[in-house]
Amino acid sequence: MKNAKAIKSKKIILFNQKQMCCGCEACVSACTKQAIAMESDDYGFLYPTIDKELCIFCGICKKVCAFQNVFEGNEPKVCYVACNKNEKQLGISSSGGAFSAIATDFLENGGVVFGATLDKESNNKTDGERELVPKHIAIHELKDMVKLQGSKYVQSHIGDTYKEVKNYLLAGRRVLFSGTPCQIAGLKAFLHKKYEDLLTVDIICHGVPNADFFKTYLSLLEKEMGGKIIDFEFRDKTKGWKSMIGKATVKMKWGGVKTKTVYGDESSYYNLFLKGLILRESCYECKYACRNRPADITIGDYWGIEHEHSEILSDTKGPYSVEKGISCIIVNTADGIKWIQKNRIRLHLVESTFEKIGHKNGNLYHPCTKPQTWKNLMDIYSKEGYIGVDKYFYKKMGMQIYFKKIKNCIPRNLKNAIKNYVKSS
Ligand SMILES: Cc1cc2nc3c(=O)[nH]c(=O)nc-3n(C[C@H](O)[C@H](O)[C@H](O)COP(=O)(O)OP(=O)(O)OC[C@H]3O[C@@H](n4cnc5c(N)ncnc54)[C@H](O)[C@@H]3O)c2cc1C
Known part of the structure; x- marks a missing residue:
């Protein structure tokens, strides 16, 4: 009786304010009693909640919280402009294919690669329909790498992958784990010690x-198209690396398959994401949006390459092309340096600096600023769901949306010709 009373009065508070939890799931993975589960709040973001009946108050969940405990990141050691030498891999990557070059090395040498995918999961409906769920998975073969390639601009669910990483490492396998910096920090806090066979890659x-925003957004697109979305690419490079264009593949009711180009400036989800208006609260306070990174290697888009390294673009026959995509690589640890030295064969590399990479990539210095409209948008979501957010977007855009739609229909060479004419007149 005394014991039960004592337990009732005990309490573990994982965080005091929402911005103190990045949703990396390290606490869920570390709990030996499976007492913690991720649950959605009114705004659709997942937060860990503790089942008091199962909790033994050991406090391990608090200890592994990398976002709240002291975080000592690495200092950038060497930086590069990078481009994958394999044209096929480059074509389906969002930037210059740095990730697939690194992953290929692991997969060809018996390693395991972890990263984010849009998994086709059954939605429990009897018709066997599947929906695209952003989550981390492990792959073992090169043929599966396409699942991890390409940016998915949505929070990916970690699930059991931290535990799987540990099991593979204990079994002596080489592991590459890629993800957002908070996911890398979460993994490292969960593992609690350094493993020789682990290489980590974080994205800027x-x-x-x-x-949930993404899921409802897709269902709105499905209504518009009259079919089921079976694949979604956030960065389709057919109109060039810099065009923020996505592609939805839709299975139509009559059986055929259609694709729809999703323009970043006229899609509510894409536009609100790019403007930083619908991000998780912790993202606006992100402690990894700085030069001290948790991973061995950091990869991103080399925005501003024309100004920072115009010399490599002047050779039009050279490997670096703003049409095909260019990566930046920041090597943060001695393990990262070792990897790059061993694998130069897979990448075209030119040395750069952190400052050059950071000129047009503000998230290397600071998180996105939380906009005033964030709360307004979230309140709309909690009352009306993402459909309300979508309506708000179109109302705000007003006539602009029609101009954007017309602009996006004009072929690129005609657009360039008009620009040149306006400039010269
Ligand atoms: C949410 C998000 C925001 C980003 N913001 C920036 C930015 O501000 N500036 C910038 O330069 N680059 C940013 N990037 C990174 C950029 O879009 C490319 O993903 C990166 O340059 C890698 O490109 P790649 O050609 O090497 O490989 P790709 O094959 O294009 O990328 C695959 C890699 O991205 C990882 N990945 C994809 N989606 C997710 C996700 N949802 N969560 C965790 N990991 C994911 C995969 O695990 C894999 O490692 C962002 C990516 C994401 C997912």
């Missing part, structure tokens, strides 16, 4: 919207 991260 702008912040993440939640999976």
Whole structure:
């Protein structure tokens, strides 16, 4: 009786304010009693909640919280402009294919690669329909790498992958784990010690919207198209690396398959993401949006390459092309340096600096600023769901949306010709 009373009065508080939890799931993974689960708040973001009946108050969940405990990141050691030498891999990557070059090395040498995918999960409906769920998975073969390639601009669910990483490492396998910097910090806090066979890669991260926004956004697109979305690419490079264009593949009711180009400036989800208006609260306070990174290697888009390294673009026959995509690589640890030295064969590399990479990539210095409209948008979501957010976007855009739609229909060479004419007259 005394014991039960004592337990009732005990309490573990994982965080005091929402911005103190990045949703990396290290606490969920570390709990030996499976007492913690991720649950959605009114705004659709997932937060850990503790089942008091199962909790033994050991406090491990608090200890592994990398976001709240002292975080000592690495200092950048060497930086590069990078481009994958394999044209096929480059074509389906969002930037210059740095990730697939690194992953290929692991997969060809018996390693395991972890990263984010849009998994086709059954939605429990009897018709066997599947929906695209952003989550981390492990792959073992090169043929599966396409699942991890390409940016998914939505928070990816970690699930059991931290535990799987540990099991593979204990079994002596080489592991590459890629993700947002908070996911890398979460993994490292969970593992609690250094493993020789683990290489980590974080992406320069702008912040993440939640999976529920994305799911409802896709269902709105499905209504518009009259079919089921079976694949979604956030960065389709057919109109060039810099065009923020996505592609939805839709299975139509009559059986055929259609694709729809999703323009970043006229899609509510994409536009609100790019403007940083619908991100997780912790993203606006991100402690990894700085030069001290948790991973061995940081990768991102080399925005501003024309100004920072115009010399490599002047050779039009050279490997670096703003049409095909260019990566930046920041090597943060001795392990990262070792990897780059061993694998130069897979990448075209030119040395650069952190400052040059950071000129047009503000998230290397600071998180996105939380906009005034954030709360307004979240309140709309909690009352009306993402449909309300979508309506708000179109109302705000007003006539602009029609101009954007017309602009996006004009072929690129005609657009350039008009620009040149206006400039010369
Ligand atoms: C939410 C988000 C915000 C980003 N913000 C910026 C930015 O501000 N500036 C910038 O330069 N680059 C940003 N990037 C990174 C950029 O879009 C590319 O993903 C990166 O340059 C890698 O490109 P790649 O060609 O090497 O490989 P790709 O094959 O294009 O990328 C695959 C890699 O991205 C990881 N990944 C994809 N989606 C997610 C996700 N949802 N969560 C965790 N990991 C994911 C995969 O695990 C894999 O490691 C962002 C990416 C994401 C997912």
